[in-house]
Amino acid sequence: MSEAVTRIQVGGTEGSHPYEVLVGRQLLGELGGLIGAQAKRVAVIHPEALAETGDALRADLAEQGYEAVAIQVPNAEEAKTAEVAAYCWKALGQSGFTRTDVVVGVGGGASTDLAGFVAATWLRGVRWIAVPTTVLAMVDAAVGGKTGINTAEGKNLVGSFHPPAGVLCDLAALDSLPVNDYVSGLAEVIKAGFIADPAILDLIESDPQAARTPAGPHTAELIVRSIKVKAEVVSSDLKEAGRREILNYGHTLGHAIEKNERYKWRHGAAVSVGMHFAAELGRLAGRLDDATADRHRSILEAVGLPLHYRHDQWPKLVENMKIDKKSRGDLLRFIVLDGLARPTVLEGPDPAVLLAAYGEVGE
Numbered sequence: 001m002s003e004a005v006t007r008i009q010v011g012g013t014e015g016s017h018p019y020e021v022l023v024g025r026q027l028l029g030e031l032g033g034l035i036g037a038q039a040k041r042v043a044v045i046h047p048e049a050l051a052e053t054g055d056a057l058r059a060d061l062a063e064q065g066y067e068a069v070a071i072q073v074p075n076a077e078e079a080k081t082a083e084v085a086a087y088c089w090k091a092l093g094q095s096g097f098t099r100t101d102v103v104v105g106v107g108g109g110a111s112t113d114l115a116g117f118v119a120a121t122w123l124r125g126v127r128w129i130a131v132p133t134t135v136l137a138m139v140d141a142a143v144g145g146k147t148g149i150n151t152a153e154g155k156n157l158v159g160s161f162h163p164p165a166g167v168l169c170d171l172a173a174l175d176s177l178p179v180n181d182y183v184s185g186l187a188e189v190i191k192a193g194f195i196a197d198p199a200i201l202d203l204i205e206s207d208p209q210a211a212r213t214p215a216g217p218h219t220a221e222l223i224v225r226s227i228k229v230k231a232e233v234v235s236s237d238l239k240e241a242g243r244r245e246i247l248n249y250g251h252t253l254g255h256a257i258e259k260n261e262r263y264k265w266r267h268g269a270a271v272s273v274g275m276h277f278a279a280e281l282g283r284l285a286g287r288l289d290d291a292t293a294d295r296h297r298s299i300l301e302a303v304g305l306p307l308h309y310r311h312d313q314w315p316k317l318v319e320n321m322k323i324d325k326k327s328r329g330d331l332l333r334f335i336v337l338d339g340l341a342r343p344t345v346l347e348g349p350d351p352a353v354l355l356a357a358y359g360e361v362g363e
């Protein structure tokens, strides 16, 4: 695929504004147009790891005439807390941020989830733009308007649906991403492959080692295909009334592991174990054929994602899963596959079947 800019349309339903996800290089020139003429102030929320990028962006926006502030937040999940959100609200208040001003969230999914949440809650909602700098944030977190923070009780338990005004995926940002963070993003790319676009799986399987780096031959195509999957789903069901739940494939157990690890595991790693579990659950529930279930293990392992988690933690994981957003009352609900690219909901599976599926995952 050529490196020209690809534009993917999202939304425009349920009263939300349509917006574009741009994928390419040197896209920051697009930022001014997205911020718009009404804004006087812009807040650039960025993680410590991107201090230089955040400051360069602030300086650039100041040169364009905006009152620009950079708000530095901790790296990774440490940013997704009520305390850090309060720190950002304070910075907005001190800069006199009004309803016509704009938040720019730069960084990985943790930073864009936080920035979107701050934008959703400040003055009950101001415009925001996502500038994702990890694979995971480009293909998933920055698209679709789910914003939020974690609490001690669970992952993303506080948040809001607040779509961005635009998403700028500059592929050059991926060059500085540590390999483990890059590979973590592949879990969501593989998820998109299993739930909707198996061509993604073929591209990765053609050279799994190359898929682990931004220099791989299919990087742009993998990112664009995954964004298209997400864009199509969220455009049809922004607030997760039904179909959007398929994007949660692998997340029921994945989020339970993240909480159990006090959010020190990478999201993609936990989702990888969670997808392995969901595949085994689908197989044991008589839904999923052996070949597709086995394909989960082979592709996740081939790119270096984990398949296993501690067997002795099962009782705690079951407790954690009860507060999953897909649960209804005491009913646990999982996304499983009826076959390749045929996601469906499995409601209230027999606890013995759940334990048997975990028997394949636990070590």
Ligand SMILES: NC(=O)c1ccc[n+]([C@@H]2O[C@H](COP(=O)([O-])OP(=O)(O)OC[C@H]3O[C@@H](n4cnc5c(N)ncnc54)[C@H](O)[C@@H]3O)[C@@H](O)[C@H]2O)c1
Residues within 6 Å of the ligand: 047, 048, 049, 050, 074, 075, 076, 077, 080, 107, 108, 109, 110, 111, 113, 133, 134, 135, 136, 137, 140, 141, 142, 143, 144, 145, 146, 147, 156, 173, 174, 175, 176, 177, 178, 181, 184, 185, 188, 267, 268
């Ligand atoms: N809102 C959604 O729909 C959605 C979807 C998927 C995931 N998520 C959330 O996304 C988060 C995971 O996102 P992630 O995998 O991007 O991790 P992350 O945001 O934790 O980023 C990983 C690390 O890389 C650093 N980093 C980011 N970009 C960099 C770059 N270009 N160069 C060097 N370092 C860089 C970050 O500061 C962090 O330390 C989780 O909190 C997850 O819940 C949200």
Ligand SMILES: O=C(O)C(=O)C[C@@H](O)[C@H](O)[C@H](O)COP(=O)(O)O
Residues within 6 Å of the ligand: 140, 144, 146, 155, 156, 188, 240, 244, 245, 247, 248, 251, 325
């Ligand atoms: O966008 C969605 O919907 C998803 O489920 C995408 C997931 O990859 C993402 O991790 C999301 O944040 C999970 O949402 P949650 O509602 O289960 O917290």
Ligand SMILES: [Zn+2]
Residues within 6 Å of the ligand: 140, 188, 251, 267, 271
């Ligand atoms: Zn996810």
